[in-house]
Amino acid sequence: MSTPAPQPAQPGVAGESTASETEARTGPYTVVVVDDHAMFRSGVKAEIGRAVAVVGEAADAETAIKVILASRPDVVLLDVHLPGGGGVEVLRKVHESDPDQKFLALSVSDAAEDVIGVIRAGARGYVTKSINGTELVDAIRRVAEGDAVFSPRLAGFVLDAFSGSIDVATVDEDLDRLSQREREVLRLIARGYAYKEVAKELFISIKTVETHVSSVLRKLQLSNRHQLTRWATDRRLV
Amino acid sequence: MRVDSGSTRLVSRPNQCEARGVMSSTKSPGVDAGSPGLEALPSPVPVEGPASIPPQPTPPPEPVEGRLDERIARKAQPTMRATEFTARETEPTADESRPRATRVAEGAMLGGVCTGLARHLGLPVMLIRAAFVALLIFQFLGVIAYGALWLLLPAEQTAAAPGIEAASRKGFRDQSKPRRRVDWGMLVALVAFGSGLLWLVQSSGFGISQQLFWPVAFACAGAALVWRQADTEQQKRWRAEAGGKAWLAPFVARGGWPALVRVIVGLGLVGAAFGIVFAQEGHIDQLPEVMAMTTLALAGLAVVMAPWLHRSRTALNQARADKVRADARADMAAHLHDSVLQTLAMIQRQADDPKVVQQLARRQERELRTWLYGEELPETTLKAALTTVAAEVEDERGVPVEVVVVGDCETSDAVQALVRAAREAMVNAAKHSGADQIDVYAEVDDEHIEVFVRDRGSGFDLDTVGDDRMGVKGSILDRMERHGGKAGVRSSPGEGTEVRLEIMR
Numbered sequence: 001m002s003t004p005a006p007q008p009a010q011p012g013v014a015g016e017s018t019a020s021e022t023e024a025r026t027g028p029y030t031v032v033v034v035d036d037h038a039m040f041r042s043g044v045k046a047e048i049g050r051a052v053a054v055v056g057e058a059a060d061a062e063t064a065i066k067v068i069l070a071s072r073p074d075v076v077l078l079d080v081h082l083p084g085g086g087g088v089e090v091l092r093k094v095h096e097s098d099p100d101q102k103f104l105a106l107s108v109s110d111a112a113e114d115v116i117g118v119i120r121a122g123a124r125g126y127v128t129k130s131i132n133g134t135e136l137v138d139a140i141r142r143v144a145e146g147d148a149v150f151s152p153r154l155a156g157f158v159l160d161a162f163s164g165s166i167d168v169a170t171v172d173e174d175l176d177r178l179s180q181r182e183r184e185v186l187r188l189i190a191r192g193y194a195y196k197e198v199a200k201e202l203f204i205s206i207k208t209v210e211t212h213v214s215s216v217l218r219k220l221q222l223s224n225r226h227q228l229t230r231w232a233t234d235r236r237l238v
Numbered sequence: 239m240r241v242d243s244g245s246t247r248l249v250s251r252p253n254q255c256e257a258r259g260v261m262s263s264t265k266s267p268g269v270d271a272g273s274p275g276l277e278a279l280p281s282p283v284p285v286e287g288p289a290s291i292p293p294q295p296t297p298p299p300e301p302v303e304g305r306l307d308e309r310i311a312r313k314a315q316p317t318m319r320a321t322e323f324t325a326r327e328t329e330p331t332a333d334e335s336r337p338r339a340t341r342v343a344e345g346a347m348l349g350g351v352c353t354g355l356a357r358h359l360g361l362p363v364m365l366i367r368a369a370f371v372a373l374l375i376f377q378f379l380g381v382i383a384y385g386a387l388w389l390l391l392p393a394e395q396t397a398a399a400p401g402i403e404a405a406s407r408k409g410f411r412d413q414s415k416p417r418r419r420v421d422w423g424m425l426v427a428l429v430a431f432g433s434g435l436l437w438l439v440q441s442s443g444f445g446i447s448q449q450l451f452w453p454v455a456f457a458c459a460g461a462a463l464v465w466r467q468a469d470t471e472q473q474k475r476w477r478a479e480a481g482g483k484a485w486l487a488p489f490v491a492r493g494g495w496p497a498l499v500r501v502i503v504g505l506g507l508v509g510a511a512f513g514i515v516f517a518q519e520g521h522i523d524q525l526p527e528v529m530a531m532t533t534l535a536l537a538g539l540a541v542v543m544a545p546w547l548h549r550s551r552t553a554l555n556q557a558r559a560d561k562v563r564a565d566a567r568a569d570m571a572a573h574l575h576d577s578v579l580q581t582l583a584m585i586q587r588q589a590d591d592p593k594v595v596q597q598l599a600r601r602q603e604r605e606l607r608t609w610l611y612g613e614e615l616p617e618t619t620l621k622a623a624l625t626t627v628a629a630e631v632e633d634e635r636g637v638p639v640e641v642v643v644v645g646d647c648e649t650s651d652a653v654q655a656l657v658r659a660a661r662e663a664m665v666n667a668a669k670h671s672g673a674d675q676i677d678v679y680a681e682v683d684d685e686h687i688e689v690f691v692r693d694r695g696s697g698f699d700l701d702t703v704g705d706d707r708m709g710v711k712g713s714i715l716d717r718m719e720r721h722g723g724k725a726g727v728r729s730s731p732g733e734g735t736e737v738r739l740e741i742m743r
């Protein structure tokens with residue numbers, strides 16, 4: 001089932017990021033594009049092809065799993081809706097054999113269920129398909145470096161899901177609520193601020209912003225907060 | 239030539255609208271009057287003259303107080319229609335406003351019967367649960383009633399947006415429901431409580447006589463096993479929850495040998511129950527006993543058959559409902575494809591004007607997205623209002639407006655003033671900033687509502703601009719103050735602008 005992907009113990013902590021930097025990036029980041037629309041795949045390839053190396057592509061879940069495990073790219077661009085069980089299936093199967101594979105979810109659907117679902121299955125970020133090339137490359141880089149990518153909409157969803165009081169005595173309180181700082185960061189992201197602008201606004205470093213966002217991502221993936229799952233399924237039914 | 243074919247198509251449009259009006263003749267009058275379909279079709283194209291849309295759409299009408307409501311209502315209608323559709327789909331004949339009694343998986347402790355009943359009757363769940371437990375005292379009536387309702391109530395079906403439903407059907411989405419965490423402590427407590435209660439009832443003398451108790455218990459267990467066969471909805475879920483665990487499969491899998499085993503065990507238990515009674519009553523004492531046994535056996539058979547009969551009847555109803563739904567869907571799909579075709583045709587015609595092409599594409603995208611994946615917003619909330627004005631600004635100005643809302647509330651005078659001010663801020667950003675996107679963020683909490691309208695455009699120096707920026711002063715700052723709210727503008731050249739609006743609820 002949707003076992004959340006094992007996370008690095010402390011996301012965003014120096015050790016991890018320096019490791020990826022000292023790896024001596026000889027070439028651009030490698031990317032696999034998974035989407036069932038051939039037109040979209042070629043479009044994305046044309047847009048990001050200069051900045052990153054697209055090493056493989058797939059149109060359904062089964063092929064995707066094979067391609068990803070064979071090519072081990074830095075980042076997988078993963079469509080949420082996919083023949084053969086959807087993006088979540090790909091995430092689950094790939095993470096069974098390689099828990100460190102990084103995914104960036106892409107979708108045309110903004111439905112909360114899908115967004116939260118794919119994040120909880122282990123994606124490191126979520127962007128809508130209308131994102132432009134530069135922003136997409138930026139998001140890929142961020143995910144490749146171990147950070148999380150939150151669109152304003154995702155930030156809004158998270159704030160909504162973690163709002164209100166917790167009505168059950170939960171096992172792990174830390175996981176189930178956002179800290180004041182995390183909330184501030186998310187609010188700014190929801191207001192359309194880039195990480196850099198958030199950092200400037202709150203007088204903190206970009207690295208700290210990234211740490212906060214990674215920590216929110218971890219909570220989103222690991223929290224068993226009762227409302228979280230309910231919220232995502234409930235909110236559509238007004 | 240091209241123009242010609244374009245205008246004939248446009249001329250023929252009224253027919254389509256008419257056809258659709260017939261299709262949805264049960265709509266409320268407001269919907270027809272607004273004819274949302276017509277509005278939804280991307281055709282601000284004049285019917286007469288060469289069919290081309292003006293490169294710059296009509297200048298935005300200055301928002302007149304009072305018209306906003308109307309516009310919101312009008313815009314919200316497509317959404318409303320969608321709501322109506324789903325409502326009709328799930329229960330084509332029901333006319334009552336209260337929800338139909340169903341089994342609700344969400345928040346269920348056993349089968350979701352109590353939750354469903356509570357929703358249906360409008361009573362607290364705890365009360366219903368207590369009632370069932372109380373009924374236990376009288377010959378286990380509670381258990382029997384609960385069991386019967388579990389079997390007879392249909393499982394709740396939630397209709398998702400068509401895009402999502404289609405994706406689910408085709409296996410494009412992850413289908414497994416989040417597994418409920420099994421709380422073993424609670425389970426043990428429940429079992430302990432149950433057996434204790436059983437003991438108490440049995441020993442108090444209110445229960446079923448000792449002689450009959452075990453046979454009845456056996457028979458119930460057997461019948462339950464057999465009946466479980468019928469409950470396919472539940473099984474589908476359980477199998478998904480078993481997640482390939484082999485040892486769970488015989489208990490939860492459907493069809494094949496597990497089902498056979500279950501039937502045999504079930505019938506065996508029922509038979510054992512009869513056997514016990516028979517043995518207790520003596521050997522070949524009286525014929526009437528045997529006769530009674532035969533009757534019971536037949537009754538047992540009926541018990542075994544009933545689920546299938548029940549299911550087939552439900553399946554028939556389902557098929558009928560599906561037909562209605564399919565028809566409605568086909569009509570909608572036709573309409574959508576038509577509107578997309580129109581947009582594509584217009585894009586081809588306007589191919590040399592990137593601005594117009596972008597605007598057309600963006601509008602069509604928004605329309606499709608809302609229809610396919612959108613949530614159904616009640617039309618009188620802040621969220622609906624903000625989404626509507628954002629869409630208007632987007633259409634008028636050709637700048638994408640991204641709206642994120644956390645929490646929601648009903649509209650009031652103050653909220654409407656807030657929305658108008660927000661609209662003004664969006665228009666300002668679109669007009670003056672030169673930014674390629676506007677972000678709108680609204681947050682509603684218990685005490686107040688905050689709205690941020692932000693662009694990453696040119697920005698301006700607040701000091702140098704001063705009073706001549708009447709748009710900002712009059713329609714944003716003053717309006718907010720009149721309604722007991724606050725407004726602030728933050729901007730500096732090159733950094734973009736952010737307008738912050740705040741109002742108490």
